[in-house]
Amino acid sequence: MPQIFSFSSNSYTRVGIIVGLITLVGVGGLLFQLGADSSYATNEGVARVQPVQFSHSHHVSSMGVDCRYCHTSVENSDFANIPPTKTCMNCHSQIWTGSPELELVRASYRTDSSIPWVRVHDLPDFVYFNHSIHVKKGVGCETCHGRVDQMPLVYQKGSLEMRWCLDCHRNPQKYVRPHSEVLTMGYKYPPNQEEVGLQLIKEYKIQRLETCNTCHR
Amino acid sequence: MHDQPRYKPLGETGFFADKRQSRPLIPGTVARGDLREATEFYTGKNTTGSAAEGTDDLDYFPIAITKEVIERGHERFDVFCSPCHGRLGNGLGMIVQRGMKQPPSYHTDRLRTARPGHFYDVITNGYGAMYNYSAQVSPRDRWAIVSYIRALQYSQNVNKTNLTPEQLAKLPVPGARPVPGEESIPDLPIAPPSPDQMNLPEGAPLPPGAPPTPMSPSILNPPPAAKAGEAKQ
Numbered sequence: 001m002p003q004i005f006s007f008s009s010n011s012y013t014r015v016g017i018i019v020g021l022i023t024l025v026g027v028g029g030l031l032f033q034l035g036a037d038s039s040y041a042t043n044e045g046v047a048r049v050q051p052v053q054f055s056h057s058h059h060v061s062s063m064g065v066d067c068r069y070c071h072t073s074v075e076n077s078d079f080a081n082i083p084p085t086k087t088c089m090n091c092h093s094q095i096w097t098g099s100p101e102l103e104l105v106r107a108s109y110r111t112d113s114s115i116p117w118v119r120v121h122d123l124p125d126f127v128y129f130n131h132s133i134h135v136k137k138g139v140g141c142e143t144c145h146g147r148v149d150q151m152p153l154v155y156q157k158g159s160l161e162m163r164w165c166l167d168c169h170r171n172p173q174k175y176v177r178p179h180s181e182v183l184t185m186g187y188k189y190p191p192n193q194e195e196v197g198l199q200l201i202k203e204y205k206i207q208r209l210e211t212c213n214t215c216h217r
Numbered sequence: 218m219h220d221q222p223r224y225k226p227l228g229e230t231g232f233f234a235d236k237r238q239s240r241p242l243i244p245g246t247v248a249r250g251d252l253r254e255a256t257e258f259y260t261g262k263n264t265t266g267s268a269a270e271g272t273d274d275l276d277y278f279p280i281a282i283t284k285e286v287i288e289r290g291h292e293r294f295d296v297f298c299s300p301c302h303g304r305l306g307n308g309l310g311m312i313v314q315r316g317m318k319q320p321p322s323y324h325t326d327r328l329r330t331a332r333p334g335h336f337y338d339v340i341t342n343g344y345g346a347m348y349n350y351s352a353q354v355s356p357r358d359r360w361a362i363v364s365y366i367r368a369l370q371y372s373q374n375v376n377k378t379n380l381t382p383e384q385l386a387k388l389p390v391p392g393a394r395p396v397p398g399e400e401s402i403p404d405l406p407i408a409p410p411s412p413d414q415m416n417l418p419e420g421a422p423l424p425p426g427a428p429p430t431p432m433s434p435s436i437l438n439p440p441p442a443a444k445a446g447e448a449k450q
Contacts, residue, residue, distance in 0.1 A: 063311050066296040072353050079226045090348045091300070095316040114237060116229070125221040 037159070047155040048118045052104050060149040060185070067141060067148075067183055074141075078130040082117055085109045120154050121145075127215050137206050138176045139168070142185055149185040165215065172206050173197025179204075255279065259356055261337030275334030280357065282364045290365030293358045297350055306369040318346040323366055324373045336363040 039045050059065050068074060070083035085108040096102055108115045123129050134144075141148065146157030158164050168175050176197050181187050190196050200206070224230065228238035253259045258279040280286065295304060303310040306323035313319045321328065340359045343349035354362065377385070 063300070063315070065300055065311075068296045069300065069353070082227055084352070086348065087353065090350075091312050091317060093348065094318055094346055095312070113235065114229075124219040125223070126218055 037161070042159040042161060043120075043156050044159045045155050045157070047151070047153040048120050050118055050153065051116050053101060053153070055152045056148045056154055057150055057152045074131055075135050076132050078132060080131040085115060120156055121160065123160060128217050129215070135182060137172075137204050138179055138182060138200055140175075140177045140182050140184065140187055142187060143168070143175050143177075147185055166210065169208060169210055169214070172201055172208065176200045176204070176206060257334075258360075261334035261341065261359075263334070272332065272335070274332040274338060276332045278333050278360060278364065280360050286361045287364050287368055289358065290361035290363070291368075293354060294362050294365045294369075297354055298362065301347070305373070306366060320345075320347065323370050329370050329374065333360075333363045333367070336366055 035041060060067070070087050071080055072083070073079065073081040085105055088102075088105050089109050092102055092105060097106075104115060107113070135141075144158055146155075148154060173194055174197060177184075177187060177189075178200060224238035226239055229236050230238045233240070247253075256262070256264050257275050261275050263273045263275055294302075298306075299310055300312045301310040301317055301320055302308055302323070303313075308320045308322045310317075323329075337359050339347065340350050340354060340362065341356075342351070350359075380388075
């Protein structure tokens with residue numbers, strides 16, 4: 001009986017197995033990375049359905065309410081707060097008092113129970129993050145949160161991935177704004193932003209914090 | 218790793234009946250360094266008892282009023298008060314235009330003569346349809362806001378003789394206004410003065426009993442009626 005496989009097929013098989021494995025790992029890795037960076041994993045751009053259909057677009061753009069009217073702790077605390085129900089009731093005890101949309105808000109105020117707002121920006125628990133220092137060093141609301149004034153339902157603008165943080169931590173001059181423009185939505189960076197940025201970095205004493213234990217401590 | 222089993226601000230838990238991870242403070246809790254012994258500063262009320270005058274509102278500012286304080290007050294006023302009171306304090310803010318009960322204008326005799334403690338008390342405890350802002354505005358910022366309210370009141374009620382020729386020249390020419398359509402704009406088109414236009418000494422505290430000079434700090438404290446009450450004590 002003649003040999004079915006020639007002697008050289010030993011080599012072909014070995015090479016084939018190695019190449020196949022490499023391809024498999026490569027394609028698998030690529031797919032995994034695509035998945036990990038997708039909005040499915042990062043929640044980037046995913047608008048959250050909230051228990052009360054609160055529109056930032058309406059309250060900010062149409063009513064002109066300042067961010068800090070509700071988010072009072074953004075300048076002073078490491079944690080940027082969601083307002084308590086009472087803040088809603090400052091106005092809504094008087095206006096839209098019969099609206100069924102707001103029944104949950106009124107019920108929350110009556111019974112002193114919390115509205116179960118769905119968290120939009122949630123950094124991993126192994127990341128240390130202080131909100132106030134970013135505001136104080138001239139990072140605009142818009143830089144991380146996007147055009148909240150145009151969001152009927154809030155979504156996460158950035159991926160919140162580590163490289164997303166590092167992009168700014170390495171090159172703050174690309175993003176930093178004067179203090180007076182931190183809350184501005186739709187801020188137009190000057191054409192010489194690199195220069196202005198470097199000047200602001202000096203003025204606000206901004207450090208390029210890139211060490212691991214800046215965030216992972 | 219991503220979600221570690223620990224409590225975070227505003228987090229939810231099944232352990233407590235109210236489902237809150239942040240626990241409410243036990244009544245009477247005092248944070249270290251926050252005993253609030255300076256009653257006048259924290260309540261805006263006279264501790265010496267002046268009920269005979271019909272009000273126990275503090276008739277002076279318990280903090281030094283500097284340009285920085287007024288500027289801080291300006292910023293905080295625009296954030297927390299202007300939605301209803303309007304940027305000029307005329308009670309025609311955006312929320313009022315959308316149906317909120319209209320608050321009184323600051324530019325009335327009653328509120329011009331009201332003591333600083335009155336405004337502080339209203340911010341702290343609310344008034345009429347206005348809820349209190351004690352959780353949103355810190356005591357120091359409340360006094361800063363009151364100082365800015367005084368500046369606003371002054372901006373709409375300046376004696377012409379107190380203006381310099383340059384300031385007079387900037388005044389709108391009578392008859393040049395109103396521009397058609399401008400009547401419907403609730404906020405008057407005249408901007409309130411910045412604190413440096415008020416000739417306030419930079420960084421220097423205003424002496425509470427300073428003699429009234431033109432553009433003097435007396436605008437920050439109530440007019441003679443209240444002063445007389447102070448002298449009686």
